[in-house]
Amino acid sequence: MSAQMPVLKEPGRKRVGSSKLLFILLLLFIAILAVLFFNSSISKISEIQIEGNRFSTQEEIEQAAAIVIGDAFFGTTSGMLEDRVSALAPVEKVTVTKVFPGVIKILVQEYPVVAFELSDEGEMTALLSNGTTVDASNDQLMLIDKPVLTGWAANDPLKGELTKQLAQISAKQLSDLSEIIPIPSNAYPDRILIYTRTRFEVITAISVLKEKIDALNAVIETQEPGKITMLLADTYVPFDPEGSENMDSGQKETTQ
Structure with a gap:
């Protein structure tokens, strides 16, 4: 006697189509919101x-x-x-x-200002620590604590070296430096003449300025105004009360 096989039910189909439609509608809604947002x-x-x-x-x-x-x-x-x-x-x-x-x-x-420069036409520019030159016609009040460069050629590469040296010196140490003038010599192409606000006259070189600045300030703080030379050797000579020493100094500059 043969047994009758039970009828197997087919598994129900998932509603794939409705899920895809919902996902597409969601993406469309997000896209519309994005378009509205980026155009608002x-x-x-x-x-x-x-x-x-x-x-x-x-x-x-x-x-x-x-x-x-x-x-x-x-x-x-x-x-x-x-x-x-x-x-x-x-x-x-x-x-x-x-x-x-x-x-x-x-x-x-x-970049901080390390010096100012006065042109032959009387225009004032500021020199930044990275060597950049910018207009400073409205910042003349800052001259009270920054040196002024005079007599420098516009394309003088030593001017850029000077600004880098000045950038490594503290503002307090720079505050007494009034004017810096190039006076190159055969022995020192980077030689400079510095006038201080305390009436000292200093001859040194750009390459040694940073290492000499402490000694310079020590002399200025303890001595009467005079001529200071800081190159291979350091010397100090006080000015003659009648100014004869100051006049003789100009004749001796070319020997160093």
């Missing part, structure tokens, strides 16, 4: 705040950053903006902060 004012740069700049104008910084109000807020990263602004010669460091919605904050740190 909330996704645009609404304000650019720049602080710390002194020799770089706001227009120069904005041009270097290559952004304007109305650009896409997420179009560039903070790092990209920092790299662009750092390319400006006076800028030593820059920090960019993006504050949603729409605010870009650019904090600039420029």
Whole structure:
């Protein structure tokens, strides 16, 4: 006697089609939201705040950053903006902060001023620690604590070396230096003449200025005004009360 086989039920089919449709609708909804967001004012740069700049104008910084109000807020990263602004010669460091919605904050740190230069036409420029020359017509009050360079050729490479040396000397040590003039000689092509605010006359060289500055300040603090020579050997001669020593010093400069 043969047994009758039971009828097997077919497994129910999953609703694959409805799940795919739901996923597609979700993607479409997200895409519509993205389009609406990136075309709205909330996704645009609404304000650019720049602080710390002194020799770089706001227009120069904005041009270097290559952004304007109305650009896409997420179009560039903070790092990209920092790299662009750092390319400006006076800028030593820059920090960019993006504050949603729409605010870009650019904090600039420029190279410090180590000296000023007076041209033959009477124009005042500032020399930064990296050798950059910038306009300083509105900063003449700073002359009280920075030396002024006179008599230097515009393309003199030693001027750049001098600014690097001055950058390594503290502001306090530089505060008494009034004027720096090039007086090259065969033995010392980088020889300079320094006048101090305390009425000393100093002959030294750019290459030894940093190592001689402490000894120079020690003499200035303990001696009467006079002529100081700091080259291979250091000498100090007080000025004659009648000024004869000061006149003779000009005749002796060419011997060192």
